[in-house]
Amino acid sequence: MKLTTIAFDADDTLWHNERFFTLTQDRFADLLSAYTERDHLDERLLSAEKRNIGHYGYGIKGFVLSMVETAIEVTEEKVPAHVIREILDMGRDMLRHPIELLPHARDAVVAMAKSHHRVVLVTKGDLLDQERKLSESSLRDHFDAVEIVSEKTPDIYRRIFAEHGDGSERSMMVGNSMKSDVLPAIEAGAWGVHVPFDLAWALEHAEAPEGHDRFRVLDNLGQLAELVGEIG
Amino acid sequence: MKLTTIAFDADDTLWHNERFFTLTQDRFADLLSAYTERDHLDERLLSAEKRNIGHYGYGIKGFVLSMVETAIEVTEEKVPAHVIREILDMGRDMLRHPIELLPHARDAVVAMAKSHHRVVLVTKGDLLDQERKLSESSLRDHFDAVEIVSEKTPDIYRRIFAEHGDGSERSMMVGNSMKSDVLPAIEAGAWGVHVPFDLAWALEHAEAPEGHDRFRVLDNLGQLAELVGEIG
Numbered sequence: 001m002k003l004t005t006i007a008f009d010a011d012d013t014l015w016h017n018e019r020f021f022t023l024t025q026d027r028f029a030d031l032l033s034a035y036t037e038r039d040h041l042d043e044r045l046l047s048a049e050k051r052n053i054g055h056y057g058y059g060i061k062g063f064v065l066s067m068v069e070t071a072i073e074v075t076e077e078k079v080p081a082h083v084i085r086e087i088l089d090m091g092r093d094m095l096r097h098p099i100e101l102l103p104h105a106r107d108a109v110v111a112m113a114k115s116h117h118r119v120v121l122v123t124k125g126d127l128l129d130q131e132r133k134l135s136e137s138s139l140r141d142h143f144d145a146v147e148i149v150s151e152k153t154p155d156i157y158r159r160i161f162a163e164h165g166d167g168s169e170r171s172m173m174v175g176n177s178m179k180s181d182v183l184p185a186i187e188a189g190a191w192g193v194h195v196p197f198d199l200a201w202a203l204e205h206a207e208a209p210e211g212h213d214r215f216r217v218l219d220n221l222g223q224l225a226e227l228v229g230e231i232g
Numbered sequence: 233m234k235l236t237t238i239a240f241d242a243d244d245t246l247w248h249n250e251r252f253f254t255l256t257q258d259r260f261a262d263l264l265s266a267y268t269e270r271d272h273l274d275e276r277l278l279s280a281e282k283r284n285i286g287h288y289g290y291g292i293k294g295f296v297l298s299m300v301e302t303a304i305e306v307t308e309e310k311v312p313a314h315v316i317r318e319i320l321d322m323g324r325d326m327l328r329h330p331i332e333l334l335p336h337a338r339d340a341v342v343a344m345a346k347s348h349h350r351v352v353l354v355t356k357g358d359l360l361d362q363e364r365k366l367s368e369s370s371l372r373d374h375f376d377a378v379e380i381v382s383e384k385t386p387d388i389y390r391r392i393f394a395e396h397g398d399g400s401e402r403s404m405m406v407g408n409s410m411k412s413d414v415l416p417a418i419e420a421g422a423w424g425v426h427v428p429f430d431l432a433w434a435l436e437h438a439e440a441p442e443g444h445d446r447f448r449v450l451d452n453l454g455q456l457a458e459l460v461g462e463i464g
Binding site: 057071072077082 | 288296300304312313314327328380
């Protein structure tokens, strides 16, 4: 059964993202170094992010709100207002950072479009920010559809693969997150292709579905066309 | 030419929204009453929202970030951290407020679905928050499609009316915002139906396109079925 739809994750699959979160978290730790140890701060921030994800969803704005909350918490309400202002500035910097495509990202997307697959972008995060990045990436025209979703569940993948192609059976999801890109796509009946990235957010961790016949791992996107050719 | 697609705005068209922003803004003014006059505060907040809309887009998270920024600004960096914490709490309260449908909202959506129109929800705001409200409204099943968009431009309406129906010519957009719902839908070639709501955000203000043959005003959604029947 021929593959007809290839879906790509965006952040840390096609372009850098986690790096900007990590750099911002370093600046956040510097700002608060007089009040708390780095390890403790990282732990409190992660715990705020976990607590807030159901309210804020994914993306930079929620991350900034969680940093502000954590700054107040770890300083026992002693954080000066100018530190909060700097956190807001850091958030706006993230929202304007230039897009840097990952190696082979452009070639992989273009190759899939040229080989007459339906090519779909499936991403979480802030709506406007993801649209900005896609538009700056100059990849927009190679996608047949763009789906910015609040969560990547098997049901969401089923809907996307039904709407943009011939259903999950004939679809593939390619991404750096085992938890959001690979596992739920496989559960929906599609191929799940993991392209690991060297930085990963703790909330995106999950175990690999070793031995599953629709699970594949690639070192980089330069190997995608060959894999798709093999599957047929 | 028969109308085939009816699109509804969500906030302050189908359910209350601006009321929660207004109540929160009142609490915000109380919190900062020792530092600044109400009028001045409202003006600074609106100006922060305008400045930030290109970064944050629409929705509660951006509103909270603009409130925090304004609190720092009007107090000349003297705002205590516990006030910032209360602003974050107010934001989370907004993100969990229960949905209250407006009069005739349910009947209007159900009537359009029963009369075999394609029924589409078109809304701005935070992705997760709009999904939550739609799901709580129990109207989800009556919509053929849901479009959560970062901006409501004529191009966006053209795409939506092409995707979910037979194009703008045979479509109608119903909403409380002249600027976001009525004018760009008319510019796209669709019918634009204004259902004014008694509270309106200053950034949504625009003049009515008086005399335009595809512009209509309704007192409430109870009059929609009749209007759609007349247009045919």
